[in-house]
Amino acid sequence: MSRISIDQVKHVAHLARLAVTEEEADKLTEQLDKIITFAELLNEVDTEGVEPISHVLDIKNVMREDVAKPGLSNEEVLKNAPDHQDGQIKVPAIIE
Amino acid sequence: MSLFEHKVSELHQLLHKKEISVSDLADQSFKRINEVEGKVQAFLTLDEERARAKAKALDDKLALGEGKGLLFGMPIGIKDNIVTKNLRTTCASKILENFDPIYDATVMGKLHEAETVTIGKLNMDEFAMGSSNENSHYQVTRNPWNLDTVPGGSSGGSAASVAAGEVLFSLGSDTGGSIRQPASYCGVVGMKPTYGLVSRYGLVAFASSLDQIGPITRTVEDNAYLLQAIAGHDSMDSTSANVDIPDYVSKLSGDVKGLKIAVPKEYLGEGVSQEVRQSVLEALKVLGKLGAEWEEVSLPHSKYALATYYLLSSSEASANLARFDGVRYGYRTQDAQNLIDMYKKTRAEGFGEEVKRRIMLGTFALSSGYYDAYYKKAQKVRHLIKKDFDEIFKDYDVVIGPTAPTPAFRVGEKIDDPLTMYANDILTIPVNLAGVPGISVPCGFAGGLPLGLQIIGNHYDESTVYRVAHAFEQATDYHKQKPQL
Numbered sequence: 254m255s256r257i258s259i260d261q262v263k264h265v266a267h268l269a270r271l272a273v274t275e276e277e278a279d280k281l282t283e284q285l286d287k288i289i290t291f292a293e294l295l296n297e298v299d300t301e302g303v304e305p306i307s308h309v310l311d312i313k314n315v316m317r318e319d320v321a322k323p324g325l326s327n328e329e330v331l332k333n334a335p336d337h338q339d340g341q342i343k344v345p346a347i348i349e
Numbered sequence: 350m351s352l353f354e355h356k357v358s359e360l361h362q363l364l365h366k367k368e369i370s371v372s373d374l375a376d377q378s379f380k381r382i383n384e385v386e387g388k389v390q391a392f393l394t395l396d397e398e399r400a401r402a403k404a405k406a407l408d409d410k411l412a413l414g415e416g417k418g419l420l421f422g423m424p425i426g427i428k429d430n431i432v433t434k435n436l437r438t439t440c441a442s443k444i445l446e447n448f449d450p451i452y453d454a455t456v457m458g459k460l461h462e463a464e465t466v467t468i469g470k471l472n473m474d475e476f477a478m479g480s481s482n483e484n485s486h487y488q489v490t491r492n493p494w495n496l497d498t499v500p501g502g503s504s505g506g507s508a509a510s511v512a513a514g515e516v517l518f519s520l521g522s523d524t525g526g527s528i529r530q531p532a533s534y535c536g537v538v539g540m541k542p543t544y545g546l547v548s549r550y551g552l553v554a555f556a557s558s559l560d561q562i563g564p565i566t567r568t569v570e571d572n573a574y575l576l577q578a579i580a581g582h583d584s585m586d587s588t589s590a591n592v593d594i595p596d597y598v599s600k601l602s603g604d605v606k607g608l609k610i611a612v613p614k615e616y617l618g619e620g621v622s623q624e625v626r627q628s629v630l631e632a633l634k635v636l637g638k639l640g641a642e643w644e645e646v647s648l649p650h651s652k653y654a655l656a657t658y659y660l661l662s663s664s665e666a667s668a669n670l671a672r673f674d675g676v677r678y679g680y681r682t683q684d685a686q687n688l689i690d691m692y693k694k695t696r697a698e699g700f701g702e703e704v705k706r707r708i709m710l711g712t713f714a715l716s717s718g719y720y721d722a723y724y725k726k727a728q729k730v731r732h733l734i735k736k737d738f739d740e741i742f743k744d745y746d747v748v749i750g751p752t753a754p755t756p757a758f759r760v761g762e763k764i765d766d767p768l769t770m771y772a773n774d775i776l777t778i779p780v781n782l783a784g785v786p787g788i789s790v791p792c793g794f795a796g797g798l799p800l801g802l803q804i805i806g807n808h809y810d811e812s813t814v815y816r817v818a819h820a821f822e823q824a825t826d827y828h829k830q831k832p833q834l
Contacts, residue, residue, distance in 0.1 A: 257713065269667060269712040270674070270689070271705055272697035281709055284767060288710055291768060292656045292723060298730050305728030308558040308588065309735055309784030309808075310545050315587035329451045333678035344676055347688045 256289040257282060351514045352377045354831075357571045360517070361419050364411060371411060371422035371466065374517070375404040378424040378468045382515050385834045388496055390488045391510040393429050394437045395469040400424070403466050410464075420463040420578055426510045426519035429470040430477055430553040431562065433457055436467070440553050441485035442475045444673050444680045444699030454551020455586065456520060456562055456579045463578045468516050471506030475701045476670065477527055477555045479503050480773040483764050484703045491760070492534055493832040494798050498757040501531030501773075507565045508535040512832060518566040518575055522552055524559045525658050526753075526777025529789040532565055533752035533801025536791045536830065538572045538818070539565045541777075543809050544784035545590035547576075548583030554669040556662035557588070559781040568828060569790060569819040573597035576811065592809055600812040601819040606640030608817065609745045615651035616750030616776055625751045628793035628800045633749065635824050636817070643749070648737040653730050654779040655771060659707075660714050660727035661782075666704075667711030673699065706767065731782050738783040742807040747817050751776055752789040752801035776803060786811050790818045791827035799827070 262282045266273045273281065327340050336343040352360065352374060363369045379397055386392060407422050416422065427433060430440045432450040434457070439445045453461070460467070474484035482490040482505030490505045492498040493513040500509040504521030508531035511519050521528040523541035532539025540563045547562045554560060564575035577598070582591045612633065617626050633643050675681035675695030682698055685691035700708070714723040741748060753773055763770045780787040785808055792802035802821065806814035822828055 261713075262709070265709055265713045265716060267693075268716060269708050270671075270692040270696055271700075271708065272690075272693035281706065284706060285710060285713065287768060288659065289713070289723075292660055292727075294656050295653055295660075295726050295730050298650070298653055298733065300726065300729035300733070303729040303732050305725050306732045306735065307728060308544070310588060310590060312588070312590075317584065325451065330677075332451055333448055335675060335679070335681035342676060345685050345688050345691045 256286050351381065353514050353517045353567070356568055357419055357423060357517070357574050360423065361421070364416065364422055371404040371407040372401070374422055374424050375400050375466055375468070378516055381513070385513050386515065388834060389491055389493055389509050389513045389515070391471055391490050391506040391513065391515060392426070392469045393439055393441065393472050393487055393506070396436055396467055400466050400468050407464060407466070416464065418463050419574055420465050423465050424468050424517050425460065425465045426468050426471045426507060426516040427457070428473055428504050428507045428519070428521045430473060430522055431456060431520060432551040432553065433467065433470065436470065438470065439487070440476050441473045441487055442700065442704070443486045446680055448678055452551065455548035455583045457551065459579050471504070471510055471519060473506055474503035475704050476553070476666070477503040477522055477524055478666070478703050478707055480526070480530060480770055481763065482506065483760065484701055486701055489760060492757045492798070493834055494536060495757070498759050498798065499534065501534035501753070501757060503527040504565065505531045508532050508537055508539065511535070511537045511565050511567060513834060518564060518571055520562055520579070521565050522560055522562050523781065524555050524662060525781050526774040528563045528565060529752050529777050529787055529801065529803060530773060532789040534757040534799065536799030536827070536832070537565055537567055538569055538788065538790050538828070539563065540572050540576060540788045540811070541780065541786060542576060542580065542811055543590070543786045545588050546580050546809065546811070548581070548586040548589050550583055550585035556665040557669060558665060559662060569815055569822050570598060570601060572788070573601065573815045590809070595812050597812055597815050600816050602816060603820050603823055605636060605817055605820045608641040608747070610636065610641055610643035611646040611741050611745035611748045612643050613648040613651065613748060613750060614645050615648055620772065620775065621751060621754045622795070624795035625754060625756070625800055628795070629749070629751050629802060632792045632802045632821060636821060639820055639824060646741055646745070648741065648779065650730065650734045650737050651779055654734055654782055655775050657727045657730045657734065658774070658778040658782060659710065659771060660723050661731060663707040663711035664714045664724050665711065667708045667715065670704070670708055675699070703767070734779055735783045738785055746813055748805040750803050752803040753777070756795045756798035756800055780805055784808060786814050788814050788818050790822055792821070792825070793827060
């Protein structure tokens with residue numbers, strides 16, 4: 254049985270903000286299906302009572318003093334922006 | 350003879366005896382780049398003008414008797430996912446084609462303090478996703494030992510440039526083997542330090558719980574010097590470890606008497622070629638003659654590492670790469686109806702196939718209804734893999750095995766099958782999942798291609814890893830062989 258359908262692939266592509274053609278969706282369905290099937294090898298591991306870990310260090314919630322520091326200049330912020338106007342980053346319309 | 354056949358410590362002496370200048374070292378780099386770069390294609394960007402100007406400025410300092418730091422004046426190449434102020438940084442992706450960073454990564458700041466000379470930015474698999482450099486948007490770097498084969502990846506440019514003598518040494522990054530595997534394929538020394546030892550501020554994130562920056566060099570001693578310069582706590586990286594950094598080079602005693610080596614049977618099993626297995630057994634004999642003892646052990650969860658890695662790293666990548674949206678920096682599509690459409694087309698046009706595949710896998714594994722079955726399950730198995738190593742290091746000083754299951758493969762051989770490509774990393778991935786340090790050192794040849802020995806240590810025990818690697822290197826001459834280009 255297939256682990257992932259083409260409709261799921263299209264939905265995931267939407268969540269990931271990736272435009273996919275019909276042909277790409279087809280190919281991704283096949284490839285992701287193989288990878289997910291392979292990943293299901295993990296089902297044979299008994300993980301009852303095992304804590305999930307997100308990293309291996311003994312540190313968490315690293316805080317710093319809340320002190321104001323100089324930020325970036327407007328020029329620096331805009332330096333790599335694909336489009337800008339009047340000192341602000343410009344994007345296509347958000348509201349129709 | 351190339352100046353780069355000298356070690357850092359020797360070059361340092363030559364500089365201070367005025368036998369060579371910093372400009373001579375930069376010349377050596379650019380001369381060699383002119384000779385072989387057309388074949389090797391390791392660099393995405395060269396910074397010749399500034400490098401020469403800096404070399405000249407450093408020569409002025411040298412004339413005043415300054416420049417006592419060991420790395421003073423040494424030419425270095427930087428993997429193109431480490432941001433360099435005012436020097437184009439692309440991650441080998443179209444989406445960052447014209448990205449000109451406004452700040453330096455912490456490691457770059459440290460190299461500036463050490464007064465190295467940056468020669469240029471090195472090719473890689475796009476966003477460090479790949480094992481061959483074939484996923485670069487720009488070019489396929491070739492293995493200097495055989496131009497029909499890949500240099501490995503993702504730090505393929507970093508390893509190939511050192512092997513080809515284009516730079517003295519380089520920085521790479523390693524998420525699942527991306528320093529060690531190319532070092533193995535190219536016959537150089539590559540170290541992935543303990544997770545958290547080197548600041549990742551300014552390393553473009555791929556999988557944040559796994560990524561580490563590390564050095565690629567010709568010798569173990571040079572490697573230890575370079576790590577010494579870049580390691581240490583950084584308040585700009587909240588995963589940076591606040592630990593004392595030992596003097597690594599002082600620990601290179603050559604003495605491994607009584608050292609206890611664990612050799613996991615899973616690392617010499619199925620999928621590992623006969624010639625690779627043989628080279629590791631020979632290496633163990635060498636270490637045995639030096640007084641080390643080895644025993645076969647088991648890391649029982651090894652076979653699950655690859656699946657665990659692809660679920661976790663892709664999940665993290667799908668979140669990290671969300672920032673590339675065509676708004677603040679990078680490529681933006683020319684043809685968008687509205688904001689969402691702009692995001693989708695920008696990312697579809699800007700990312701390559703492998704990057705998109707992993708974003709898709711990661712988004713799927715994190716999506717509602719699948720999170721527990723895939724992502725959380727992988728986090729649990731990761732814990733078991735880490736425990737395997739914790740157990741072994743109670744009784745042994747280091748773990749030894751091959752770095753990669755085979756020597757370098759041919760360009761084009763595996764690119765069409767993601768799962769076959771991923772299998773290159775089965776021996777390096779567990780090290781990232783456990784967060785421990787691992788090095789690859791040259792340990793033989795097969796069909797004219799280099800092989801690498803992987804030496805793995807406990808958390809923050811780079812000193813022991815380097816000591817063993819150095820003792821092995823001194824007892825063999827694999828590292829003295831040079832590719833004919």
